[in-house]
Amino acid sequence: MVGYALARLPLPGKNFWFFFSILAVLMIPGQVTLVPNYLILKTLEWLNSYQGLIVPNAVNATFIFMMRQFFVNFPKELEEAAALDGLGELKTFFKIVLPLARPALAAQTIFVFMGSWNNFSMPLVILSDQELFTLPLGLNAFKWQYMT
DSSP: OHHHHHHHSOOTTHHHIIIIIIIHHHTSOTTTTHHHHHHHHHHTTOTTSHHHHHGGGSSOHHHHHHHHHHHHSSOHHHHHHHHHTTOOHHHHIIIIIHHHTHHHHHHHHHHHHHHHHHOOHHHHHHOOOGGGOOHHHHHHHHHHHTOO
């Protein structure tokens, strides 16, 4: 929805928010935000829990950028036709735009899955209980468990 808003809606300062907040966040490596994320999760008491793994990865600047680029190229005529048929902005988004955005959402689903599947450092910092370990952490713990 953020990508759609940045691409279509007439918002004041839309280009500023896109260039400053989204593109600037993309320039910051994930290793730099590791300690601040840890401190925030500690304050929220989400360490050693699934929500501490899921919620910080729910919004990602890369995916907002990808969806904005998709919606910039989305034909405006479909939205205009929906407006002529009496649909509001929200219904147009959910009934027309979102179903046609399935290929972009499918690509993002693959990227999110692969990113969380390959993530090693963030779960290593957040989790301490071996029963909650992700697959990379579990394989690493298993590798060192029976080594002499």
